[in-house]
Amino acid sequence: MDNMEQxxxxxxxxxxxxxxIITTIYYESGGKSHLRKYIIHSLGIYPSNVKKIKRTSKNCPEYEIPDNYKVETTLEEYDIICETNYSSNGTVxxxxxxxxxxGIDRYISNNNSASGVGKDFLMLLNKKTRISGTILFSFDIPCLIEAQKSILIPINRKNSFTALTSRSQQNKRIKLLAKDSIERASQIILKQQNFDNTKI
Structure with missing residues (x-):
């Protein structure tokens, strides 16, 4: 049974x-609605040095940006995969x-903002429209935020993990996510160890 959140x-x-699969309905101030579908390929995690989206106005909420996040949506009739990756210096x-x-694979990246990479994409298509980075990357979906905040994160380079929230840990749905998150976190640790070894 589908849930509805707002x-x-x-x-x-x-x-x-x-x-x-998550479907959203966006309402403009004039009442016009826009339907958008997202396919969540990788939930990602909120790192300890988590960044927030850049505000476009004073009243705009600040949503946190997950690492290793991957979501698919449609923009200007193209199927787009949106990804976030934190670098070693903490930038996204x-x-x-x-x-x-x-049918040729293309990609663009931007180190400033999600809205910036959306703008870059639209400029490539010679479109003068704009899109919110929050909407494009779906950083504001409540069920994803809850799941990302509940994922276990590594506290050191050994196989030790800590929970961000104990309440959500008791939630049955979150326990199903925990196993996957531990596997992903272990892969991140192994990647970092391999990276450190190549620097020696």
């Missing part, structure tokens, strides 16, 4: 984590991957 101007319809790279009209 924030100030978006409605989210989902059965997450049983289904990785926002990446868009898609196939162009000839």
């Amino acid at each position: 924030n100030s101007n978006r409605t989210f319809i989902h059965n997450y984590p049983n289904s990785n 790279k926002f990446i868009l991957n898609w196939k162009d009209s000839q």
Whole structure:
């Protein structure tokens, strides 16, 4: 059975984590609505040095940006995969991957903001429209935020983990996510160890 959640101007319809498809309805101030579908490929985690989206206005909420996050959506009739990756210095790279009209794999990245990479993409298509980075990357979906905050994160380079929230840990749905998150966190640790070894 699908759940419905809302924030100030978006409605989210989902059965997450049983289904990785989330549908949103965005309402403009004039009442016009826009339907958008997201496919969650990788939930990602909130790192200890988590960054927040850049505010576009004083009243705009500040959403946190997960690491190793990957979501698919549609923009200007292209299927786009949006990714976030934190670098070793804590900056975030926002990446868009898609196939162009000839079926060739393309990608662009931006180290400033999710809105910036969306703007770069639209400029490539000679479009003068704009898109919110929060909407493009779906940083504001409540069920994803809850799941990301509940994931176990590594506290050191050994196999020790700590929970961000004890309440959510008791939630049955979150326990299902925990196993996957431990595996992902272990892979991140191994990647970092391999990176450190190549520096020696």
